[in-house]
Amino acid sequence: LAALREGQTVVDLGSGGGFDVFQAGEKVKASGRVIGVDMTPEMLAKARKNIGQYRQRTGLDNVEFRLGEIECLPVPDNSVDVVLSNCVINLSPDKPKVWREIYRVLKSGGKVSVSDLALLKPLPDNVRDMAAALVGCVASAVLVEETKALLEKTGFTSIVLTPKPDYVRNMQDWNDPLYKQIAETLPQGEEMADYVVSLSIEARK
Numbered sequence: 455l456a457a458l459r460e461g462q463t464v465v466d467l468g469s470g471g472g473f474d475v476f477q478a479g480e481k482v483k484a485s486g487r488v489i490g491v492d493m494t495p496e497m498l499a500k501a502r503k504n505i506g507q508y509r510q511r512t513g514l515d516n517v518e519f520r521l522g523e524i525e526c527l528p529v530p531d532n533s534v535d536v537v538l539s540n541c542v543i544n545l546s547p548d549k550p551k552v553w554r555e556i557y558r559v560l561k562s563g564g565k566v567s568v569s570d571l572a573l574l575k576p577l578p579d580n581v582r583d584m585a586a587a588l589v590g591c592v593a594s595a596v597l598v599e600e601t602k603a604l605l606e607k608t609g610f611t612s613i614v615l616t617p618k619p620d621y622v623r624n625m626q627d628w629n630d631p632l633y634k635q636i637a638e639t640l641p642q643g644e645e646m647a648d649y650v651v652s653l654s655i656e657a658r659k
Contacts, residue, residue, distance in 0.1 A: 461485040462535040467524045468492060468542030472501035476508045479517040490519040491527060525551045529559040539568040544595040553608045560659040571595045572653040581639050610657035621652035
């Protein structure tokens with residue numbers, strides 16, 4: 455969000471209630487556009503309801519929300535400057551397709567800036583099969599090196615992957631119930647941060 459510039463067109467994947475979309479809208483100003491994409495009609499309705507408050511607060515009319523899945527974005531080819539996403543791509547059952555879609559909608563030179571969970575090593579089978587692990591964005595996460603390979607295969611360049619292990623440690627320290635349940639299932643002497651990392655992903659088309 456900090457790197458967004460006035461006049462850019464931005465897409466936020468898995469926009470939920472619209473928090474990141476509204477923040478981005480203030481960055482790109484009146485000459486820019488921010489599109490939130492979410493697959494859940496209930497969240498889309500909530501986000502659209504919040505548009506009125508956003509317009510009243512900022513005086514801007516530069517955001518919208520579209521129903522769609524991140525594997526099939528309701529966005530034209532070569533039309534977007536920046537794609538954002540926060541802990542959504544790892545939930546997709548078809549990550550290569552997601553990255554192809556991101557590449558498709560980006561303009562030449564466009565940027566993807568994603569925060570997601572990734573694995574430092576494969577999860578134990580009993581953890582991967584847990585419902586709590588899926589809800590906690592862990593079970594379907596892929597290895598860091600696999601993420602890089604997916605980006606390269608799709609055609610992205612200037613790929614920068616920045617692991618941030620403190621995120622997972624903080625979730626454990628805060629006694630988040632999902633992460634606590636997952637951590638209790640790990641082999642003795644191991645912790646979540648041995649397997650899972652928050653990964654900042656940046657790349658260009």
